[in-house]
Amino acid sequence: MLPVNESDWKLFRKRLPEWQERCMEQLAESYAALLAGPGKASDKFWELEKRLRKDKKRVGVVADVSRSEMYYNLLYLLDDKTITLEDLAGFSPDLWERLLALCERHTVRLHWVKGHADNPHNNRCDELAVAESRKYK
Numbered sequence: 001m002l003p004v005n006e007s008d009w010k011l012f013r014k015r016l017p018e019w020q021e022r023c024m025e026q027l028a029e030s031y032a033a034l035l036a037g038p039g040k041a042s043d044k045f046w047e048l049e050k051r052l053r054k055d056k057k058r059v060g061v062v063a064d065v066s067r068s069e070m071y072y073n074l075l076y077l078l079d080d081k082t083i084t085l086e087d088l089a090g091f092s093p094d095l096w097e098r099l100l101a102l103c104e105r106h107t108v109r110l111h112w113v114k115g116h117a118d119n120p121h122n123n124r125c126d127e128l129a130v131a132e133s134r135k136y137k
Helices: 006-036 041-055 067-079 093-105 120-134
Strands: none
Touching: 006 041, 006 067, 067 093
């Protein structure tokens, strides 16, 4: 877990609701465009239902607000284009350095996978996380 200083943590908690509202506004606009577009009402209804099911899992809608998830949430919001680097004004240089280093070293594409659902990649990540956490006990 990357360390999070107190001022960054407070600022993150302050700004997250604003960012989530922005995300939901963008989603609402896309839903309105879908419903106003051409096509059968039933097709639009089912497409909307499918999008809602997927979108309600986004960090921009619901986030695990914990220090251990703060960098993940920021990366996800950046990757999802809910926020830009300009939205991170006011955060410490340390946070910026860590985020930029993560973005430079990795191609950040986040994909939610239901835990404990026999997904081989998720199971492997769980094994690695458990093994690593045991080093600190």
